[in-house]
Amino acid sequence: MAKFRFQDLRIWQLAIEIANELFDIADELERKRLYRFADQLRGSGMSMSNNISEGSGSSSSKDFRRFLDIARRSTYENANIVILLEMRKLIRNETMDSLVDRLDSLCRQITSFQYTL
Numbered sequence: 001m002a003k004f005r006f007q008d009l010r011i012w013q014l015a016i017e018i019a020n021e022l023f024d025i026a027d028e029l030e031r032k033r034l035y036r037f038a039d040q041l042r043g044s045g046m047s048m049s050n051n052i053s054e055g056s057g058s059s060s061s062k063d064f065r066r067f068l069d070i071a072r073r074s075t076y077e078n079a080n081i082v083i084l085l086e087m088r089k090l091i092r093n094e095t096m097d098s099l100v101d102r103l104d105s106l107c108r109q110i111t112s113f114q115y116t117l
Contacts, residue, residue, distance in 0.1 A: 004053065004056070004057075005056045005057070006052055006053040006056035006057075009052060009056065009113075010109065011052055011068075011071075011106065011109050011110050011113055012049055012052045012053060012056075014102070014105070014106050014109065015048035015049040015052055015071065015106060016048075016049040018045070018048065018078070018099065018102055018103065018106060019045035019046055019048060019049050021099065022041050022042070022044075022045035022078065022082075022099075023041075023042060023045060025041060025085070025091060025095075026038040026039075026041045026042045026045070029041065029085075029090065032090070034090070037081075037085065037090070040081060041078075041081055041085075044074050044077040044078050044081060045078060047070065047071065047074035047077070048071045048074045048075060048078070048106070049071075050071075051067045051068070051070040051071035051074065052067065052068065052071045052110075054067055055067025055068055055071070061117040064117055065114050065117050068110050068113065068114050068117075069114070071110055072107055072110040072111060072114075075103045075104075075106050075107040075110070076103075076107070078099075078103055079099075079100050079103045079104070082095075082096050082099045082100060082103070083096060083100065
């Protein structure tokens with residue numbers, strides 16, 4: 001089976017794990033007919049891993065860093081959404097804490113990886 005470069009990147013692996021969890025939350029939000037929240041969460045969740053994978057196909061380090069910057073900013077967007085969902089009592093405090101911690105870790109790892117390019 002073919003394997004893309006990004007699949008070996010720890011930051012991509014973590015980003016897609018978090019996105020998968022965000023999709024589960026989005027599914028629950030849809031069941032509550034909160035479609036806008038669900039759509040926003042899915043889009044920003046996918047943005048992290050999508051930009052890491054797309055950037056890994058770049059022909060220059062500068063271009064790859066630009067995609068990583070977008071992925072990093074998406075971690076902030078996701079943290080904001082998760083915090084708001086907890087404030088609205090749509091997710092538990094423990095879920096928010098766990099996701100915010102993992103998003104912070106991902107953000108730091110992306111920043112560290114950018115310095116290696």
